[in-house]
Amino acid sequence: MNSSSGTIGGSTVLVCSEDPQANNIMESVFSSLVSYQLKKCTRKELADSDGIDPETLDIAILDVGDGTILDDPEFLKIRNKLGQLAIIFISDELSQEKIRQLIKLDGADWLTKPLQKRVLTDTVNAISQRQKPGANKVHAVLSCGGGSGGSCVAIMLAYFFSRRRKRTKPTAALFDLDFSKADIGAYLNVENAYKLESVIGKSERVDLEFINVIKKMHDSGFTLFSFESPQLTYSETGVELVLRMLDLVSYQHDHTVLDLSSYMTPWQPTIISAVDTVTIVSGTSLPSLQRAKQKFKEISTLRKSEKGIHVVANRMKRGLLGSQFGKKELSKLFNPSILTILPDEQNLMLEALNRGMLPIEVNKRSMFCSRLHDLSEIIVQEVR
Numbered sequence: 001m002n003s004s005s006g007t008i009g010g011s012t013v014l015v016c017s018e019d020p021q022a023n024n025i026m027e028s029v030f031s032s033l034v035s036y037q038l039k040k041c042t043r044k045e046l047a048d049s050d051g052i053d054p055e056t057l058d059i060a061i062l063d064v065g066d067g068t069i070l071d072d073p074e075f076l077k078i079r080n081k082l083g084q085l086a087i088i089f090i091s092d093e094l095s096q097e098k099i100r101q102l103i104k105l106d107g108a109d110w111l112t113k114p115l116q117k118r119v120l121t122d123t124v125n126a127i128s129q130r131q132k133p134g135a136n137k138v139h140a141v142l143s144c145g146g147g148s149g150g151s152c153v154a155i156m157l158a159y160f161f162s163r164r165r166k167r168t169k170p171t172a173a174l175f176d177l178d179f180s181k182a183d184i185g186a187y188l189n190v191e192n193a194y195k196l197e198s199v200i201g202k203s204e205r206v207d208l209e210f211i212n213v214i215k216k217m218h219d220s221g222f223t224l225f226s227f228e229s230p231q232l233t234y235s236e237t238g239v240e241l242v243l244r245m246l247d248l249v250s251y252q253h254d255h256t257v258l259d260l261s262s263y264m265t266p267w268q269p270t271i272i273s274a275v276d277t278v279t280i281v282s283g284t285s286l287p288s289l290q291r292a293k294q295k296f297k298e299i300s301t302l303r304k305s306e307k308g309i310h311v312v313a314n315r316m317k318r319g320l321l322g323s324q325f326g327k328k329e330l331s332k333l334f335n336p337s338i339l340t341i342l343p344d345e346q347n348l349m350l351e352a353l354n355r356g357m358l359p360i361e362v363n364k365r366s367m368f369c370s371r372l373h374d375l376s377e378i379i380v381q382e383v384r
Contacts, residue, residue, distance in 0.1 A: 011128045012037045012056065016046050017063030022090060025115045026061065032209045033121070036128075046078050054085045059108075059127055064091045067098030070105075079105050086127050090115065121207055125251055137383045138250050138275040142299075143262040144291040149314040149342075150281035151176075151183050152349065152359070154259035156369060157279070159358055160376035161255035162222040170254035174218075175246065176226035177271075178261035179233050185226030189356025190216050196229035201237040203244045211248045220358060225249060233265055242267045255380075272299055276383045277308040279375075284316050284330075293333060306338075308382065310375065315344040340375045343367050 013036050015026050023040070030038040039057070046052050054060075060082055069075045079087070086108040093112060094102065102110060108127050111119060139157065143150030154174060162172035176184040185192055194214045199205050216224045225245075232238045250256040258275065260268060272278060278299055282292035292311055300306045311334045316326075327341060345359070345368045352359045360369040 011058040012039055013124065014039050014041060014052065014057050014060040016041050016043060019063055022063060022113055022115055025117060029117050029120055047074055054082050057085055059086050059088065059124060061088045061090060064089055064102065066092045067094045070098060070101045088123060118204065118207065136250050136254065138256045138258065139277045139279065139379065140258045140260055140272055140275045141279045141281060142260045142295065144280065144282040144288050144295060145262050148281045148283050148288060151187060151259055153279065153281050153312055153372065154257050155184060155187065156359065156372045157376055158222045158257040159220055160373050161257065172255045173223040173225065173249050173253040174257045175249055176259050178259065179227055179229045182226045182228035184259055187353060188218060188224065190218060190224055192216050192227055194227060196227050197231045200232060200235050200241055203241045206241065206244045208248055223253065239267045243270065269302060273302050277310065277379050279310045279312055281312045281314055284313050289333060310338050310340065312340045312342060314342045316341050317344045340371055342371055
């Protein structure tokens with residue numbers, strides 16, 4: 001593994017080009033992307049046995065110009081020195097013979113000049129993402145109707161996913177996909193005035209720089225995306241925009257939590273089939289539990305597996321006048337290994353909502369938070 005690959009949120013890209021225009025474009029692209037550190041060198045420095053250590057790099061971009069250099073034995077030595085490092089070759093238009101020579105050098109990709117910023121960004125992002133097995137996990141939270149508490153569950157999962165584990169501190173994002181209300185932003189008292197309507201049908205404008213501009217940071221450490229843009233839900237081109245944003249957000253974070261709306265949207269099937277885990281959040285009333293059972297069946301069919309699906313029964317009341325469904329009854333509906341039962345802590349939730357705080361900030365000993373912490377640990381172990 002390349003030594004820099006373990007650095008959260010950053011990849012080192014080596015650029016070796018003698019073309020001023022290409023260099024300017026690459027400097028412009030990588031200076032705007034916080035996820036990359038640019039390192040430049042000359043061909044002579046790259047050929048020097050003590051010059052560049054491939055183990056300190058994640059990606060190399062080598063400019064072969066008009067292809068003449070492909071006949072130079074010294075350039076072949078440079079290629080061999082880089083070993084298994086992912087290499088993007090850039091060049092002018094090449095003849096068929098030079099193209100065949102380039103293919104034999106086993107690069108990760110090839111781009112022709114003049115370089116297009118968007119194409120370069122997407123190419124580097126795709127290669128970088130493939131180099132991080134085990135990272136960039138995405139988790140969907142789906143409520144069985146309004147009032148089930150799915151947003152509160154999504155908030156706390158994002159919080160726990162962002163907590164330090166041993167020697168690492170993972171990055172986490174929470175994306176509110178109910179654009180009709182932007183409830184999560186309201187719950188956390190984090191307003192985002194950006195209107196996504198301005199980029200509907202213009203997904204080419206959505207890149208990492210755009211994502212960095214529109215994101216908000218919650219004080220507890222996770223990144224928040226919550227927008228009130230109702231038109232997006234009903235736009236024919238909304239799916240492309242939503243999936244583009246999610247792709248970039250998940251690329252930047254170790255864990256991304258998606259708070260799905262309780263009603264069906266055009267992008268839900270695609271998301272549910274692609275994410276790493278799905279958590280279904282239900283109340284403890286019979287109609288809500290029946291809906292959760294049906295949702296579990298539908299999601300299992302869509303994903304062609306029950307793996308990665310969890311069920312949360314929220315707001316379990318205690319006492320004589322409490323819910324008629326206890327742990328024993330719920331275990332008959334759902335496999336206990338995928339079931340998490342959360343207590344009804346109404347006063348805690350009301351205080352957290354009124355103060356714009358996380359429930360755990362109000363009461364660190366909350367059983368609601370403790371059980372969601374346990375669920376987050378189960379999910380983290382499951383997706384490793």
